[in-house]
Amino acid sequence: FLANIREVDAIVHVVRCFEDSNIVHVDGSINPLRDIETINLELIFSDLEILERRIAKTTKMSRNDKTAAKELEFLNRVKAHMEESKLAKTFQTENEDEEAWLAEYNLLTAKPVIFAANVSEDDLPDDGASNEGVQAVREYAEREDCRVFVVCAQIEQEIAELDDEEKKMFLEDLGLEESGLEKLIKASYNLLGLISYLTAGEPEVRAWTIKKGTKAPQAAGKIHSDFERGFIRAEIVSYDDLMACGTHAAAKEKGLVRLEGKEYVVQDGDIILFRFNV
Template sequence: MLRAGIVGLPNVGKSTLFNALVANAKAQAANFPFCTIEPNVGVVAVPDERLAVLAELSHSEQIVPTRIEFVDIAGLVKGASQGEGLGNQFLAHIRQVDAIVQVVRCFEDDDIIHVSGSVDPVRDIEIVNLELALADLAQIERRMERTRKQARTSKEAQFELTVLEKLSAALNAGTSVRQVPLSEEETVVIRPLDLLTAKPLIYAANVAEDELATGNVLVEQVRAIADQEKAKVVVISAQVEAELVELPPEERTDYLAALGVKEGGLQSLIRATYDLLGLRTYLTTGPKETRAWTIRAGMLAPQAAGVIHSDFEKGFIRAETIAYADLVKAGSMQAAREQGLVRSEGKEYVVQEGDVLLFRFNI
């Protein structure tokens, strides 16, 4: 399951956003730092309107969406990499996620205390990113000490040392690991380190309700930083997300439309995360269930089958494939077969977004 860690300074709206995203989470949201000490974890169904349509066509008994896990990690502060504010504990939690969602406060509110005394997204981002970089530097330096000894007799260690020295120089120059061009071999070498600044990053610019559609000057400051860092920006409002939770599902669309937006923060964050990580969704449907499956872009049919069960990949014969839009237009799988819309694809087929698949295999 995809894991996204929600990080940021204290009192920027992390826990409020987390509670709203998972709806039934029990994270506290209070007006003081370090309210969240242990990471709160919530599993969220990924919204996908295609599932209900396919379930109706197939008369499915149930719908099973793909899911994403959000981890609410306590607020970081200056000095976190040296243990300030329980920083080492919090940084360890971040190493376990696939992507980082850094919540940045882009709203003014005299009733909500800012840990630094004023609202300044550029400063806040610099504080958090510096602590992540310092934590990476400390880890790289420890690894380099061990690798230097091995490099006397090992070519593999010599290569690793070269990569580590490159990353150390970049971090010292203020460049994140994700911005450093690395070959596939170099990427493999550093993967076990789980470097924080190597993880895909999304900035969630948290704005007031009346600025959700338009953004503001502070949001533009965040965008400028993201453009330099190979990161994405999603404009969200933790306040709006909290209010959406209280509304019946049928009223949420009208509420968002009144604010001038088409979707809530959950959809925006998930879409950005999938895009950043290069993820795709394929679908399976039948009388028992209609289900969504998450794969990496470029996956071949046998690998996609293996997401369901490893035996499917081992015994893969072929994949019966149809595009979602073609199936809906045909009205049923039987009609689609009669119209020649269902294709038989082999082991070299690259699964596409929205493919509806039926795998044939031997065990």
């Protein structure tokens, strides 16, 4: 299983933060920080196996290759660090080569983490503010530069079977504005530094995911390389402005549709029409 998740950009760790005598915990009690430590150790052990295989391979190469010899020394430093039960992301690299090597190993404990604090339905209305376990997870996450969102897995299972209208009514009855899935998407985007812009036309409206800080030509390149290569300008209106005006024509009349050039940094929620020529 761990081998199958190495290609992901971030790890979502579901942490139990509720008491229920009908659902037995494997350790006999509820302690989210202990559970986080247990999972971290399992991930560290998995990463150490990766490092040991790399060390065996690099040791043979290092006899006649100076670069391999440097990498071998680096590998042993990372291994020693993790053998002290420390995560790979807390290891301090010393130069660009070491940064590249560490990224190449694709270690699980080097990846950003999102904690899903799993609570009972009663803890949802205040977003887990009165739940001691959730507060402990939030404090840990703040120290470790992770993200946290509160979710009730039981509720998520129920709403997964509903259509959009029924789901909206169900959440309103619970006093909730968004589902756990929506919270996860927001937390993931925030952690990974991602935003979305929209393109709209007769066939469809589509969202495109890009890194925060991406300029217009590179954002256009997400659609097709020709868009970036032949970029002329971008016609842009924000989603909120368009919704407030009702139509693109009305937004244009109010001066809310603007033209931007190659240096424009795309913002989350921009609706863009790219002009290009190749």
